Amino acid sequence: MKRPAVLLAVALLLISFAVISYRVIWLKYPILPPARAKVWQLSMEAHVKGGEKETNAMIGLPSARRGLLVAEERIHSGTLNFNLLREGPNQVGVWSGAVSPRGEVIGYSATIQVKPPRSFKTRTPPLEPYPPNVGKNDQALVRRLVMKWDPLPPVDRLRRVAAAAKGFWGTPPPEDQDLHAWSAFYDKHGRVTAFLVLLRAAGLPAQVVEGLPLAESITGSTLTWVEVWTGQEWESFQPERGEIYQQPVPLLPLTTNGLPVVRVINGELSEVRWTLTREIINQWRMQFERIMLSNRFLDRWSLFRLPEEFQRTFRILILVPIGALMICLLRNIVGFPTFGVFLPVLMALAFRNTGLAYGLGIFWGVVLIGYVVRRRIDKLRLLLVPRLSVILTLVIVCITVFAMLGNKLGLREFMAVGLLPFVILTMTIERFFVITEEAGAREALWTATGSAGVAVITYGILQLEPLQLTFFVYPELLFAIAAVQVLLGRYTGYRLSELLRFRKFWRSS
């Protein structure tokens, strides 16, 4: 007897769990959508001045390929055309067109979340050849400088190169003439290239990266550094200061492979300004656009695809089963008396518009007025259906009067009474009367209090924004709720109220 119910509950839980896992693992949904995440707001603004021919401004933009989560990208292009170009691992925005003599303002903004770097490129990258402008002699020179470190593991080799950038070559020091040749070499090629070559000679794959330091800032210039593969991950190395950045690396890469961030053909870019600000947002906001554009089945069938005005309804509607679950709990486990199953849930929905205090006040007001009138018409011995109709009319009259009073007093909450579940209120008045007659006023008031209490609890649940969002993102949680409901349906234990009900009897035994 118990088995099929448990099996059904387990099956429902599994469905729910499977769909959520699929979303989290394959579709990369955040496990806790309402969880807070630290993100960066990046914005770029620049002024383009054109030449006679068509102007092309190419600017490196943050890319998801580099382990960044980029969302809410906005482009400002004025009269120019905008294209997004992929160049290797880089993502380049291209603004093109004829620029007016006064120039044109272009812009870009995005929300960026820096993920732990483990997710990208775990395969060892190939060792690139030396740059073409480095001659045989220079190649031999750098080999001589790093040869003695060859037996060391890659991580230590990088540490030695970094020390060399600060002038410490270790013991034994290189020949004086090699050191001279080296300083001549990097005077000629620049520090970044010189160290790139040195790393290459030490057998470490490396690449030049240009980007921004991750700190709240407004800056006109970018930063260049070198990323070095040390066998497990890319480490970031600042050749200017011979410094290796600690994890998490406080850098935002924009272009790699030595590509400059900003390139302009037939024109010039002035007043480039990068702004980075910190912000704390919902995990969910980072995913939202991706899901909106995704073609995956579950993404296309997401509630987010509904028109905005219906989304609001469903945010609430999808929580109603939790309210029903609360009522199951309170009635079958606690033994709280309520009027019917749905009254508290519908009351809770109405409270969203009237507010808690006014909602409860109006509920009690209507029920008590209804009760007094119901007592009166009991003497008339009306038949059931006409009698209920009379009470329904009374409820509507009450609500109308409340709304008009609200209008006169300027209380919006009073005018929202139209959303109270009037049919349910009618049935409540009838039940309230019957319980008063059959079991006494105390019982009736207790039941009404129970209903109001459950409505307040349910209202509290419906108002929880994180819960709304979680259920909206993962509607399959409803299957899990159903599973709990099924299990509660098979709860044959005592109710808390029965401790009270049978207290006399167990105390005396």
Add this chain to the structure above:
Amino acid sequence: MILEGFRWLRDVGVLGMNRRNAEYIMRFNPRSSFPLVDDKLKTKQLAEAYQIPTPPLYRVIEHHGDMARVEAMLRDYQDFVVKPARGTGGGGIVLVTGHTQGGFIKQSGEVIPMKDLAYHISDILSGIYSLEGLEDRAFLEGLVHPDNVFDAVTYRGVPDIRIIVYRGVPVMSMVRLPTRVSDGKANLHRGAIGVGINMGNGTSLSGVYRSDVVTHHPDTNKPVTGIQVPRWERLLLIAARAADMINLAFLGVDLVIDQARGPLLLELNARPGLQIQVANQAGLLRRLESVDKAPPEIFATPEMRVAWVLETFAIPILN
């Protein structure tokens, strides 16, 4: 504290509402049998077929068209009871003990004019007293003159005896005594007292009034304990036989003891209440479980089941 309380209730063998619904009513009482117990007329006809005594059925009023003949009909009987067939909780029942000029005397002593009683019957027909508000039938049956054994502890009205029957075996019972609060009705939730009965010998134990354990009637102040219920074996036998006529394994059987005719079946209840446990200071669950463990041969006849009960559920008399 809570778990301790639950364990305590389990140890005493108290049957809770959830378990009653899921493990007994839903499991043993098929929905299709409910109409037979929800409609008192159907129960009565069934009882007659099984030769179980009930108060005599005088007349059935089915249609508003019959109302024209009602007055003559009512004049035929010295005393009678008007009942809705599908009434619940004692609603709509009028006990008439005699006639006056142009009207009738109710048991409470009030006079009800002929017109009002006709109106009341018309109300019954339109379903005012039936729970779902469906059209109903009204019927007249013989007024029960209860055995005077409970006179000292009854405030007006007719006391009745509720016996819970499980798989044809009477397991627990109580006598329900009307009080001033209950307005002569024998329903516990209207304020009647329930007094537990020792299944072994039919003597009354302590009572429950609202949710308190009592030993005296609140209106008459006479003790409710230690009263010997007359014809106890016969009551148990009727209850056991009533269970045989219907496919309900968990059942409340309501009986009255008429001065002249002895125990009569009043009605059946497919969802008997749990307050009877407080009246008896004993858990139902324990008794239901002992019925499940009883030797299979005792289920053969009502007589064997009753014999088994008298032997098994005897409680030492409380002082």
